[in-house]
Amino acid sequence: MAKLTIGVVALQGAFSEHIFMLQRLPDLVQGTVEIRSSEDFDRVKDSIHGIVLPGGESTTMAIILEREAGLRNGLKQWVQDGKPIWGTCAGLIMLADTITSTKKGGQTQIGGLRVTVQRNAFGRQSDSFEVPLSIPAIESYGANLEGSLALPGVFIRAPVIESVHDEGVVVVARLQGREDGKEGEIVAVKQGNVLGSSFHPELTSDVRFHRYFVDICRDANK
Amino acid sequence: MSFQTPANLVAPAATANGAAAKSTFVLKAGLAQNLKGGVIMDVINAEQARIAEEAGACAVMALERVPADIRKNGGVARMSDPQMIKEIQAAVTIPVMAKVRIGHFVEAQILEAIGVDYIDESEVLTPADDMHHIDKTKFGVPYVCGCKNLGEALRRIGEGASMIRTKGEAGTGNVVEAVRHARTLMSEIRHVQSMDEQELYAFAKEIRAPHHLVVEVKRLGRLPVVNFAAGGVATPADAALMMQLGMDGVFVGSGIFKSGDPAKRARAIVQAVTNYNNPKVLAEVSENLGEAMVGINISDIPDSEIYSKRGW
Numbered sequence: 001m002a003k004l005t006i007g008v009v010a011l012q013g014a015f016s017e018h019i020f021m022l023q024r025l026p027d028l029v030q031g032t033v034e035i036r037s038s039e040d041f042d043r044v045k046d047s048i049h050g051i052v053l054p055g056g057e058s059t060t061m062a063i064i065l066e067r068e069a070g071l072r073n074g075l076k077q078w079v080q081d082g083k084p085i086w087g088t089c090a091g092l093i094m095l096a097d098t099i100t101s102t103k104k105g106g107q108t109q110i111g112g113l114r115v116t117v118q119r120n121a122f123g124r125q126s127d128s129f130e131v132p133l134s135i136p137a138i139e140s141y142g143a144n145l146e147g148s149l150a151l152p153g154v155f156i157r158a159p160v161i162e163s164v165h166d167e168g169v170v171v172v173a174r175l176q177g178r179e180d181g182k183e184g185e186i187v188a189v190k191q192g193n194v195l196g197s198s199f200h201p202e203l204t205s206d207v208r209f210h211r212y213f214v215d216i217c218r219d220a221n222k
Numbered sequence: 223m224s225f226q227t228p229a230n231l232v233a234p235a236a237t238a239n240g241a242a243a244k245s246t247f248v249l250k251a252g253l254a255q256n257l258k259g260g261v262i263m264d265v266i267n268a269e270q271a272r273i274a275e276e277a278g279a280c281a282v283m284a285l286e287r288v289p290a291d292i293r294k295n296g297g298v299a300r301m302s303d304p305q306m307i308k309e310i311q312a313a314v315t316i317p318v319m320a321k322v323r324i325g326h327f328v329e330a331q332i333l334e335a336i337g338v339d340y341i342d343e344s345e346v347l348t349p350a351d352d353m354h355h356i357d358k359t360k361f362g363v364p365y366v367c368g369c370k371n372l373g374e375a376l377r378r379i380g381e382g383a384s385m386i387r388t389k390g391e392a393g394t395g396n397v398v399e400a401v402r403h404a405r406t407l408m409s410e411i412r413h414v415q416s417m418d419e420q421e422l423y424a425f426a427k428e429i430r431a432p433h434h435l436v437v438e439v440k441r442l443g444r445l446p447v448v449n450f451a452a453g454g455v456a457t458p459a460d461a462a463l464m465m466q467l468g469m470d471g472v473f474v475g476s477g478i479f480k481s482g483d484p485a486k487r488a489r490a491i492v493q494a495v496t497n498y499n500n501p502k503v504l505a506e507v508s509e510n511l512g513e514a515m516v517g518i519n520i521s522d523i524p525d526s527e528i529y530s531k532r533g534w
Contacts, residue, residue, distance in 0.1 A: 012260045063277065129244050
């Protein structure tokens with residue numbers, strides 16, 4: 001299998017951090033391309049093996065996408081075709097079929113991921129937090145540089161996945177359950193080759209979640 | 223310069239026993255990283271905040287008067303009424319920032335208490351302390367601070383700022399000072415990269431910056447936190463200019479709501495920041511924006527009213 005090229009949507013937000021992390025997987029990833037416009041997308045869509053939708057402000061990205069109909073429709077088609085795509089934080093919000101706590105008047109989205117996502121589910125910046133996440137799907141890659149099997153979960157004004165709409169959507173990660181026995185919130189899901197996470201692995205030194213996505217891309221492009 | 227350097231390589235601060243950690247540097251700097259490639263707009267009420275959000279602002283800066291009016295009205299400029307900030311917080315879903323006077327840590331405590339997402343310790347307001355900036359490490363809320371050069375940027379980061387912006391000259395609609403500060407910063411960063419390790423000690427002393435941060439700048443080839451342009455940006459072309467000079471995003475103060483068609487201009491500046499390297503898009507979004515804010519020549523401003531000279 002040839003090495004992969006990953007497209008990173010670079011409208012706004014933490015896209016260069018994703019590029020940096022993907023470049024840390026040189027055995028798997030040949031290169032990355034930034035996608036800012038409909039023309040960019042048309043040029044690269046047949047040569048890329050997966051797309052990352054980074055974190056940032058979902059309202060900002062939605063407004064830029066309004067102007068770029070070609071990119072918006074191209075991304076919708078990409079998801080419908082079941083090709084590999086990973087949305088982090090704002091990217092997860094863009095992918096979700098249903099969003100709650102949107103700005104007044106709602107916001108345009110890409111959709112296709114059959115979940116309901118609540119924006120800013122934990123509150124303002126003062127409620128942002130870091131917590132180790134136990135994610136079985138990445139444990140086969142071994143421990144991270146700090147020697148921990150858990151992924152450092154960085155949640156910044158983060159959304160959560162309130163509900164999944166059918167059994168085609170698999171829960172990849174949850175926050176730890178509460179003391180009263182309630183299950184923790186869903187913070188990562190996978191629907192075929194579509195991956196969504198409400199946390200930011202690109203803001204850590206742990207590259208394993210990126211490797212997990214790149215492996216999804218590799219299997220899908222076999 | 224892109225944000226490709228290992229600035230995100232910080233040790234996870236989460237504690238081993240599985241408890242959540244709050245207000246860590248990763249979270250403070252990380253919010254700024256998520257604002258990159260975006261436009262932060264000054265707004266003075268909930269209605270303007272909604273216009274900014276609809277136009278694609280990645281955050282708003284809540285203040286009672288935009289810098290152009292502070293300049294016009296004179297007097298002492300202070301932190302805004304918390305009630306007004308709370309109304310703006312209720313009106314929008316994007317992050318809300320607010321300004322405190324340089325050194326006024328009690329204004330900062332008040333803003334932290336009402337839950338603003340970022341504090342700007344700003345030279346646009348009248349300084350409250352002529353010697354000291356706020357010890358920002360004592361706060362859970364993250365801070366952005368202005369700078370004219372590398373030394374000033376690293377002093378602020380040393381005091382706990384997790385985001386930097388150029389000072390420029392706010393309220394003038396004149397981008398020349400922001401350009402000067404951005405160019406100075408970038409040039410000094412390149413200079414640091416050319417130095418050997420011994421030279422860094424003397425250079426840190428010369429620019430009055432913490433030595434470990436100068437070392438970090440050499441390693442990264444950029445500031446160790448996100449760096450926005452601010453102070454005089456009035457058009458989409460100004461915004462794209464600052465991005466091409468290597469800034470990570472743009473603050474627009476008086477430039478939007480002191481112009482003829484704020485909603486349209488705001489949207490155009492947002493598009494310009496995403497497409498800063500695409501002159502075709504820049505031409506499209508620059509069309510028919512109506513009247514820009516009236517600009518002021520820096521040489522016409524009395525020395526005592528040059529905001530960028532405030533801060534130490």
